[in-house]
Amino acid sequence: MTTKFTTGDILAQLGSVLASLMFVWAIIQQYFPYNLRNFIDKYSQRFLTFFYPYIQITFNEFTGERFKRSDAYSAIETYLSKTSSMQAKRLKADVIKNNTQPLSLSMDDHEEVSDVFNGVKVYWASGKNIMKSQTFSFYPNTDEKRYYKLTFHKRHREAILGEYLTHVLKEGREIKVKNRLRKLYTNNGAQWSHVVFEHPASFQTLAMDPVKKQEIIDDLTTFSNGEEFYNRIGRAWKRGYLLYGPPGTGKSTMIAAMANFLGYDIYDLELTAVKDNTELRRLLIETTSKSIIVIEDIDCSMDLTGQRKKEVKEEEEEKDNSKPMKPPENNEAKASKVTLSGLLNFVDGLWSACGGDRLIVFTTNHVEKLDPALIRRGRMDKHVELAYCGFEAFRVLARNYLYLESHDLFEEIRRLLAEAEMTPADVAENLMPKTSPADPESCLRSLIGALEKVKEEANLKKMKMKMEEEEAGRKKDLAGVKNEEIKVVENGSNGSV
Ligand SMILES: Nc1ncnc2c1ncn2[C@@H]1O[C@H](COP(=O)(O)OP(=O)(O)OP(=O)(O)O)[C@@H](O)[C@H]1O
Numbered sequence: 001m002t003t004k005f006t007t008g009d010i011l012a013q014l015g016s017v018l019a020s021l022m023f024v025w026a027i028i029q030q031y032f033p034y035n036l037r038n039f040i041d042k043y044s045q046r047f048l049t050f051f052y053p054y055i056q057i058t059f060n061e062f063t064g065e066r067f068k069r070s071d072a073y074s075a076i077e078t079y080l081s082k083t084s085s086m087q088a089k090r091l092k093a094d095v096i097k098n099n100t101q102p103l104s105l106s107m108d109d110h111e112e113v114s115d116v117f118n119g120v121k122v123y124w125a126s127g128k129n130i131m132k133s134q135t136f137s138f139y140p141n142t143d144e145k146r147y148y149k150l151t152f153h154k155r156h157r158e159a160i161l162g163e164y165l166t167h168v169l170k171e172g173r174e175i176k177v178k179n180r181l182r183k184l185y186t187n188n189g190a191q192w193s194h195v196v197f198e199h200p201a202s203f204q205t206l207a208m209d210p211v212k213k214q215e216i217i218d219d220l221t222t223f224s225n226g227e228e229f230y231n232r233i234g235r236a237w238k239r240g241y242l243l244y245g246p247p248g249t250g251k252s253t254m255i256a257a258m259a260n261f262l263g264y265d266i267y268d269l270e271l272t273a274v275k276d277n278t279e280l281r282r283l284l285i286e287t288t289s290k291s292i293i294v295i296e297d298i299d300c301s302m303d304l305t306g307q308r309k310k311e312v313k314e315e316e317e318e319k320d321n322s323k324p325m326k327p328p329e330n331n332e333a334k335a336s337k338v339t340l341s342g343l344l345n346f347v348d349g350l351w352s353a354c355g356g357d358r359l360i361v362f363t364t365n366h367v368e369k370l371d372p373a374l375i376r377r378g379r380m381d382k383h384v385e386l387a388y389c390g391f392e393a394f395r396v397l398a399r400n401y402l403y404l405e406s407h408d409l410f411e412e413i414r415r416l417l418a419e420a421e422m423t424p425a426d427v428a429e430n431l432m433p434k435t436s437p438a439d440p441e442s443c444l445r446s447l448i449g450a451l452e453k454v455k456e457e458a459n460l461k462k463m464k465m466k467m468e469e470e471e472a473g474r475k476k477d478l479a480g481v482k483n484e485e486i487k488v489v490e491n492g493s494n495g496s497v
Pocket residue numbers: 205206207208245246247248249250251252253254364365386423424425426428
């Protein structure tokens with residue numbers, strides 16, 4: 001008797017065999033997934049490395065602490081972004097609100113790119129492990145663990161593990177600092193709060209003498225690249241800037257330009273809101289490296305001229321028992337203020353103990369009012385005067401505001417700027433186009449008018465002062481004559497008695 005199998009029967013048999021195999025596989029997966037995988041992994045890896053001349057290094061996104069992203073992973077991600085945007089076919093994009101670059105690109109999962117370093121070719125692949133959650137849920141909660149895998153030939157082991165990886169991490173971190181959203185911190189008492197720092201100022205748009213400007217740019221560049229130098233000479237990696245000059249000469253604008261140039265955050269320290277020296281110290285310790293700590297109008301923030309003398313005086317007063325005691329609240333209010341010595345400690349005491357590069361910038365309209373101890377070199381290393389607008393500074397503003405490199409009226413403006421004192425803020429206001437499209441000539445004429453007015457007012461002021469001096473001199477002479485007369489009369493009357 002022959003049994004006839006129809007196609008349906010065969011398919012049914014195959015189906016049941018397949019179903020049984022799947023069932024067995026499911027059981028294996030359910031009960032022995034880890035051991036089995038481990039076993040296969042272990043022996044296949046041993047087998048492979050025997051013939052395979054390449055070395056692989058994995059950099060996981062998360063290491064150790066569960067929610068802490070690995071610094072190396074993100075540095076590699078940033079380092080590879082340029083190569084990825086040119087080589088990878090699938091990219092991931094993220095928006096970064098940055099002036100120079102609107103998007104951050106990185107290669108998508110399971111992409112591979114190559115990189116060449118000193119003639120050695122290496123391969124970077126991105127991947128992810130998916131760990132299924134053990135708990136049952138209608139919304140499967142998968143845990144994705146991303147990584148980068150670096151592959152290179154074993155004969156380059158030394159160069160890649162040393163020089164190349166140092167280069168990748170360093171460059172990645174540097175690009176990250178440049179691209180990151182920078183922050184502007186302000187203190188409310190002893191607490192820093194921050195907003196995104198988005199000031200468009202740059203050294204290019206800053207109107208000042210070009211030689212002075214270049215000097216500052218060079219100084220900042222040397223400072224920011226000077227980690228090794230500062231270590232070698234045994235100095236803390238800090239630099240103090242004192243910016244002084246009349247209101248509207250660009251001190252605050254320069255700080256913004258410095259932050260943009262270096263890619264640093266800004267800590268705008270409001271000294272009057274700080275209760276005492278301890279609070280000041282706490283605020284300082286909380287600042288991060290690659291930042292500029294700013295104290296604006298330092299002369300208005302505290303009594304920096306007489307603070308020391310006053311303290312001495314107070315001590316003397318306390319010793320003098322004959323004098324009545326001050327009311328306690330008054331003493332308390334005085335004690336709860338930052339003192340000059342507290343600020344000096346802030347600048348060079350604890351300040352030096354904080355790692356990383358930091359700039360500290362003081363601004364003032366009255367440099368002569370500051371205690372020399374506060375601004376001596378070593379504390380405030382660089383003193384920068386921001387002065388009234390000169391011709392070179394005007395040219396920067398004319399270029400920025402009116403796209404003008406030269407004009408027939410420039411010579412007249414040059415002459416007037418030498419005679420009249422006008423701040424860059426006022427010059428800029430006059431150059432601001434009032435019509436659309438801009439009419440450069442009318443802006444320049446408006447500036448000339450304003451400069452002539454300033455010059456006239458200054459002349460009038462000078463004349464008035466001169467007249468007042470003359471009047472005062474005359475009065476003095478008259479008073480002298482009268483005194484003489486009185487003496488004569490007195491002598492006369494004495495004689496007559
Ligand atoms: N040197 C400059 N270059 C370009 N713009 C300037 C310059 N100086 C001033 N300005 C313009 O004038 C405005 C005021 O300048 P800024 O706030 O920097 O002056 P400041 O010196 O900090 O004044 P203050 O002493 O009152 O704080 C700025 O918004 C800027 O547009």
